[in-house]
Amino acid sequence: MKLISRYILPLALLGMVSAGVTSCEKKDYALPTAKDVLQNDAMKRTLGPSIVGDTVEFVYAMGILPSKGKLVSAEVEASIEGAVGTNMENRSYYTNSSGVDVGIEIGGPATTNKNVTTVTFNKDTSAAALRYYYVVPAAARGQQVTFTFRGKSSNGESVSYKLGPYKVAKMDMKRLLTVNDGTNMYISIEDMAVYNAAGAAANANKIDLVYLYRTYTSTFKHALVAPAADPMYLPDITLPPGVNKNTKIQRVFSLQDYNLARLQFGIYIDDLDFEKLDISNAVNYAINMKAEAGIWLKTADNKYLAYVYFNSATDGTKSAVISMKRYAL
Amino acid sequence: MKKYINITGALLLIAFAMAACKKDTPIDEDGLLITSRQECFVSNFEMLGTDYVTVRTKAATIDTTAQTINVTVMFGTDLKNLYPQFTLAQDCKLDPKITGRTDFSDLANPRVYTVVSGNRQIRKPYKVLITVQPR
Numbered sequence A: 001m002k003l004i005s006r007y008i009l010p011l012a013l014l015g016m017v018s019a020g021v022t023s024c025e026k027k028d029y030a031l032p033t034a035k036d037v038l039q040n041d042a043m044k045r046t047l048g049p050s051i052v053g054d055t056v057e058f059v060y061a062m063g064i065l066p067s068k069g070k071l072v073s074a075e076v077e078a079s080i081e082g083a084v085g086t087n088m089e090n091r092s093y094y095t096n097s098s099g100v101d102v103g104i105e106i107g108g109p110a111t112t113n114k115n116v117t118t119v120t121f122n123k124d125t126s127a128a129a130l131r132y133y134y135v136v137p138a139a140a141r142g143q144q145v146t147f148t149f150r151g152k153s154s155n156g157e158s159v160s161y162k163l164g165p166y167k168v169a170k171m172d173m174k175r176l177l178t179v180n181d182g183t184n185m186y187i188s189i190e191d192m193a194v195y196n197a198a199g200a201a202a203n204a205n206k207i208d209l210v211y212l213y214r215t216y217t218s219t220f221k222h223a224l225v226a227p228a229a230d231p232m233y234l235p236d237i238t239l240p241p242g243v244n245k246n247t248k249i250q251r252v253f254s255l256q257d258y259n260l261a262r263l264q265f266g267i268y269i270d271d272l273d274f275e276k277l278d279i280s281n282a283v284n285y286a287i288n289m290k291a292e293a294g295i296w297l298k299t300a301d302n303k304y305l306a307y308v309y310f311n312s313a314t315d316g317t318k319s320a321v322i323s324m325k326r327y328a329l
Numbered sequence B: 001m002k003k004y005i006n007i008t009g010a011l012l013l014i015a016f017a018m019a020a021c022k023k024d025t026p027i028d029e030d031g032l033l034i035t036s037r038q039e040c041f042v043s044n045f046e047m048l049g050t051d052y053v054t055v056r057t058k059a060a061t062i063d064t065t066a067q068t069i070n071v072t073v074m075f076g077t078d079l080k081n082l083y084p085q086f087t088l089a090q091d092c093k094l095d096p097k098i099t100g101r102t103d104f105s106d107l108a109n110p111r112v113y114t115v116v117s118g119n120r121q122i123r124k125p126y127k128v129l130i131t132v133q134p135r
Helices: A001-023 A197-202 A271-275 B002-021
Strands: A037-043 A055-063 A071-077 A087-093 A101-104 A110-115 A116-120 A127-135 A145-153 A157-168 A174-178 A186-188 A192-197 A207-216 A221-225 A247-254 A285-289 A293-298 A302-315 A320-329 B042-048 B062-064 B066-074 B082-089 B093-094 B113-118 B124-132
Touching: A037 A157, A055 A071, A055 A145, A071 A087, A071 A127, A087 B066, A101 A320, A127 A145, A174 A192, A186 A197, A192 A197, A207 A320, A221 A302, A221 B062, A247 A285, A271 A285, A271 A320, A285 A293, B042 B062, B042 B066, B082 B093, B082 B113
Parallel strands: B066 B124
Antiparallel strands: A037 A055, A055 A127, A071 A116, A071 A145, A087 A101, A087 A127, A110 A116, A145 A157, A174 A320, A186 A192, A186 A207, A207 A221, A221 A285, A247 A293, A293 A302, A302 A320, B042 B082, B062 B066, B093 B113, B113 B124
């Protein structure tokens, strides 16, 4: 018995070593055999929320062995018809050695019939990657959208690929509005527009913010102020008749939302951010605003929450370029 | 006999192990270590706005004798929503704790924060006196 136990350990060790050696043995590499049927794949290229009026980009790739046939058509069916501008490119893209995407025409321009967009190939093509641009329609607001991509080849085969569902945001977006101290300085969140004094008087009940630029010993400079704010935050300003809303405002910094800023920051404000926002204790002015800063706001009638972002602010011209995301309550 | 020796040995081992786990370093109600340090002061003070950017116009003046912190904030600062930040002497803690935005708008009744020393024996209340920069 003692003799057996003496040999068990060395034998077990030997067994483990030999097992280890065998597992390191290299197997001969064999080239993978390509599937001989029509294949496809798809992906969504656009990150962040899908916003009404904005474009969501996809890419659809198809391939078949040249000996089996060639590509005949590619189509996309969206569950909700896209807005004007929805299109599929008739060029297939590849990335060259410099990292640049190069498009090669493979067929005629796409045709769109309601919610189906089709590209028909007219060049001998075995593999292609086509881009599809879906312009989010107002009808999709708050809804789920799915996309079915389909490809056909000359040998009668067909394939399909489903993407989604993707939730379309409730919020709206408006980019690059220019505000000027003294002229276009009245901002309406409801209209997502900027007015001069005459326009503000005509839309008095919709004016939520006044843009102004002042230089004092303190730092004032670019400011967004509610019409009902203390006059010391609206110096030398005579508001048009009826412009008197008391908007709640909270300053924000380092929130360069990608949709508004189009900068390198991968930050996206989505519906959820507005749903969780609480600025009930906020003031009604924000002074000393700078480029890449912003404000959260709530309109006096509690109809909208919004984020207003400063794309740029120019002291010399006393002006700024702003963009906004707006969420209806 | 051998059996009883084994049992006694095991019991002794357990007793030793339990004694070894007993903590001999005191901690306070917040789970913080109570040390022997008596230092009790504020060494630095910062004040941030809702955008997490400083609202100070210059460095705060900390008077450790009068136990006051004088800070001048920019014109237009939202005094109801400020984040104060204290830097304290080693092992000290602050009472009350700062848990989020704090309302400093009542300038006539400045907020008082008490610094508690590392040995938890010394308590020094500091008044935060805010001045708003004129326009």
